[in-house]
Amino acid sequence: MTSEKMKILVVNDDGIFAPGIKHLAKLAAKFGEVVVVAPDSPRSGQSHAVTLIQPLRLHEAGEEDGIRYFSCSGTPADCVKLAIKVVYEGRLPDYVFSGINHGSNASSNAVYSGTVAGMMEAALAGVPAVAFSLTDHSWKADFAPFLPYAEKIMAACVKSGRKDICWNVNCPDVPVLKGIKVCRQAKAYWDEDAVERVDPARRKYYWLMGDFVNKDDGKDHDLHYLAEGYVTLTPFHFDWTDYAAMKEWQESGAF
Amino acid sequence: MTSEKMKILVVNDDGIFAPGIKHLAKLAAKFGEVVVVAPDSPRSGQSHAVTLIQPLRLHEAGEEDGIRYFSCSGTPADCVKLAIKVVYEGRLPDYVFSGINHGSNASSNAVYSGTVAGMMEAALAGVPAVAFSLTDHSWKADFAPFLPYAEKIMAACVKSGRKDICWNVNCPDVPVLKGIKVCRQAKAYWDEDAVERVDPARRKYYWLMGDFVNKDDGKDHDLHYLAEGYVTLTPFHFDWTDYAAMKEWQESGAF
Numbered sequence: 001m002t003s004e005k006m007k008i009l010v011v012n013d014d015g016i017f018a019p020g021i022k023h024l025a026k027l028a029a030k031f032g033e034v035v036v037v038a039p040d041s042p043r044s045g046q047s048h049a050v051t052l053i054q055p056l057r058l059h060e061a062g063e064e065d066g067i068r069y070f071s072c073s074g075t076p077a078d079c080v081k082l083a084i085k086v087v088y089e090g091r092l093p094d095y096v097f098s099g100i101n102h103g104s105n106a107s108s109n110a111v112y113s114g115t116v117a118g119m120m121e122a123a124l125a126g127v128p129a130v131a132f133s134l135t136d137h138s139w140k141a142d143f144a145p146f147l148p149y150a151e152k153i154m155a156a157c158v159k160s161g162r163k164d165i166c167w168n169v170n171c172p173d174v175p176v177l178k179g180i181k182v183c184r185q186a187k188a189y190w191d192e193d194a195v196e197r198v199d200p201a202r203r204k205y206y207w208l209m210g211d212f213v214n215k216d217d218g219k220d221h222d223l224h225y226l227a228e229g230y231v232t233l234t235p236f237h238f239d240w241t242d243y244a245a246m247k248e249w250q251e252s253g254a255f
Numbered sequence: 256m257t258s259e260k261m262k263i264l265v266v267n268d269d270g271i272f273a274p275g276i277k278h279l280a281k282l283a284a285k286f287g288e289v290v291v292v293a294p295d296s297p298r299s300g301q302s303h304a305v306t307l308i309q310p311l312r313l314h315e316a317g318e319e320d321g322i323r324y325f326s327c328s329g330t331p332a333d334c335v336k337l338a339i340k341v342v343y344e345g346r347l348p349d350y351v352f353s354g355i356n357h358g359s360n361a362s363s364n365a366v367y368s369g370t371v372a373g374m375m376e377a378a379l380a381g382v383p384a385v386a387f388s389l390t391d392h393s394w395k396a397d398f399a400p401f402l403p404y405a406e407k408i409m410a411a412c413v414k415s416g417r418k419d420i421c422w423n424v425n426c427p428d429v430p431v432l433k434g435i436k437v438c439r440q441a442k443a444y445w446d447e448d449a450v451e452r453v454d455p456a457r458r459k460y461y462w463l464m465g466d467f468v469n470k471d472d473g474k475d476h477d478l479h480y481l482a483e484g485y486v487t488l489t490p491f492h493f494d495w496t497d498y499a500a501m502k503e504w505q506e507s508g509a510f
Contacts (some may be wrong), residue, residue, distance in 0.1 A: 047332075048302035048366050055452065055460040077302075077367075081463055085449035108379060111303050111493060112332075122325065124363060124444045144452040166497070180510040184496040189379045194340035197310065205310040208336055233510065235500035238366060241439040242421070245490035254411040255436040 006158070007093040009122070011079045012101060013043045016061060016071045016175030020100035023143045024132060025067050027151055027242065028097050031158055033066075035093075039114075040071040044103070048117035049075045058082050073093040076118035079123025084125065084142035095157065096122030099132035100150070102141055106133075106170045106222040107186040107214070116168055120238055130157055135226060136173035146171040149180060149231045168234045172226045181230040186221035188214035261287030261413070262348040264377070266334045267356060268298045268369025271316060271326045275355035278398045280322050280389060282406055283352050286413055288321075290348075292338040294369075295326040299358070303372035304330045313337050331373035339380065350412065351377035354387035354424075355405070361388075361425045361477040361487060362441040371423055375493055379440055383420035385412055390481060391428035401426040404435060404486045408469070423489045427481045436485040441476035445467035 008028045016038040028034045037058070057073040070087060072079045076098070084092060098118035104110075110116045115131050122129035134141055134151050149171065157165050165211045168185075171177070190215050194206040205211040214223055249255070263283045267276045271293040283289045292313070314330040325342060327334045331353070341348060353373035360368045370386050377384035387405050389396055404426065412420050423440075426432070446468050451459040469478055477487040504510070 042308070045305045045307045046302075047372070048369055050300045050302070050306040050463065052300045052463065053297070055462050057458075057460055078463065081447045082449055082461060085447065086451075086461065106491065107327035110495060111375065111379070112305055117302070120366065124366070125446070137453045146509075152467045152510070160509070164500070166500075168495075181504045182501055182510060184498070184501060185494055188495065191380070192336045192340065194311075194337055196341075203312075205312055206337060206341065207310050208305065208307065208333065232493075233504070235497040235504060237497035237500070238363065238495075239440055239442065240365060240423075240491045240493075240495070241488075242490040243439070245419070245421075245492070246437055246439060249488070249490060250437045254415070255407070255437060 004096065008032045008034045008085050009093040009096045010034055010036045011076050011096065011098045011118040012038050013076045013118065014102050015039045015042045016069060018102060020143060021138060021230060023147065024097055024100045026065065027147060027154065029067055032094065035068050035071040035083065035087055037072055037087060039076060039079060040073055043075055043114045045112050046075045046114040047112050048077050048120060048151060050077050058084060058086055076114035078119040079171055080118055080121040080133045086232050092114045092125060092127050094125050096129040097132065100143055101133035103137040104133055104135040104170055105131060105139060105168060106226055107188040108190065110168055119166065123166035126163060126239055128157055128163055130165065130167045130169055134173060145175055145177050149177060153233060166236045168236050169231065170222055170226055171231045172229055174229050176227045177231055180233055181225040182233045183225055184221050185234050186214060186223040187216040188212060188223060261344060263287040264338050264351045265289055265291045265347040266331055266351065266353045266373040267302060267358050268331045268373065270294045270297045271324060274394060275357050278402060279352055279355045281320065282402060282409065285321055286409055287349065290323050290338065290342055292325045292327055292334045292342060294331065294334060297327055298330055298369045300367050301330045301369040302367050303332050303375060305332050308332060311337060313341055331369035331510065332376040335376040336372055347380060347382050351382050351384040352384045352387065354406050355398055356388035358392040359390040359425055360386060360387055360423060361481055362443040363445065365423055365440065374421065378421035379493055381418060383412055383418055385420065385422045385424055388425045389428060390425065397458065400430055400432050409487060410497060421491045423491050424486065425477055425481055426486045427439060427484055429484050432486055433484045435488055436480040437488045438478050438480055440489050441478040442471040443467060443478060457458060
């Protein structure tokens with residue numbers, strides 16, 4: 001590191017008005033100069049969507065405690081792209097921290113999460129990045145127990161000096177935490193029901209209502225440790241190749 | 256298989272009016288009873304987004320050659336969820352085929368792709384699924400050279416009887432193909448530029464303009480084989496845990 005302050009970008013998917021992002025921005029300010037670029041409204045469930053056929057807006061929303069806040073009309077992945085190109089004028093920030101998400105991004109939740117996608121987009125660009133989530137959807141969620149652990153994780157990330165950091169961190173909604181467990185993603189999925197309604201013009205419409213199904217009885221995964229009261233840290237990567245299946249099908253003679 | 260015809264769901268992200276989905280639906284009809292559930296307009300770049308704070312519409316758009324077409328107001332992942340719950344009344348189809356996408360979903364394109372997400376959503380639900388993409392964005396793309404290879408891949412999928420199929424298939428836009436290569440995803444990324452414009456009210460806005468950067472000099476990945484004229488097949492999985500990094504950080508003593 002040079003004597004220049006480290007540049008830290010903070011994003012999320014709950015939007016610039018979510019309490020979680022302020023907690024994360026203030027924590028990140030202990031490590032460097034923080035800029036927040038966040039969606040102008042909630043974008044939960046937007047995954048790694050990017051805005052291609054619409055233009056994007058970016059507004060400087062204000063400054064608080066030395067942290068500059070920008071609101072963006074796009075998705076979390078758009079926020080990371082615009083922050084790098086417009087706010088940082090094409091230079092990469094030193095770190096990207098995403099969250100703190102209101103709600104779990106453990107297990108297959110990560111697939112749908114804009115907060116995780118913000119972290120993944122940064123990692124794709126070669127910037128060390130961490131996504132932070134608390135397993136409480138409420139706008140009044142209590143982030144206090146999580147903060148010292150989130151700080152410890154930021155410190156480990158910075159101290160390592162490594163560029164290949166791509167961590168999905170989750171924290172259970174409990175007053176006393178037991179520690180941090182580095183572990184794998186559980187294999188679970190959302191089994192959505194489509195609840196039917198009828199509008200005043202008598203046309204049907206549907207609401208997706210999710211039911212989270214965990215069929216992974218392992219004791220070494222994020223859902224297990226969250227239930228036990230630990231903060232979980234899962235290193236991710238963006239190579240989705242299933243190498244075991246690849247080898248098997250290469251040797252199968254099927255193609 | 257029972258004597259009952261196999262149920263095959265076809266989805267995409269280019270929308271119900273894209274030529275590619277008709278090619279795929281007709282091909283799939285050689286293997287079973289096909290239902291198409293596709294977005295009512297293009298949803299490229301929507302990744303694994305799901306619609307949570309808006310209701311969804313689903314319209315039966317018509318029937319052609321024994322194939323029923325439904326248009327959906329949501330994303331590709333929504334289409335899969337609604338198809339299972341509403342069209343199939345809660346029963347899982349036997350296969351989900353997604354595409355044929357107009358444009359490549361090789362390498363990190365997969366991260367942003369709704370077509371790949373449609374396949375992944377099915378795989379998460381335990382349905383064998385394949386995403387098909389042609390590396391030509393044009394609405395007038397020539398799908399003819401790809402079709403016999405896509406059929407061979409469908410046949411291999413069906414013949415295997417396996418439930419764990421989650422394949423990302425890409426085809427180069429060339430008149431003569433050399434064969435099929437089972438291979439890994441290349442490590443490349445989109446370096447977007449934000450092109451600034453000014454609206455009539457003198458407010459700035461931005462267009463994301465991508466520049467695809469491949470720094471992976473391997474000769475065993477999808478981008479390499481596509482350039483050589485092969486159809487590529489990459490088995491995916493939805494456990495994003497980086498197990499090597501997990502072990503390293505577990506042993507690091509950092510937490």
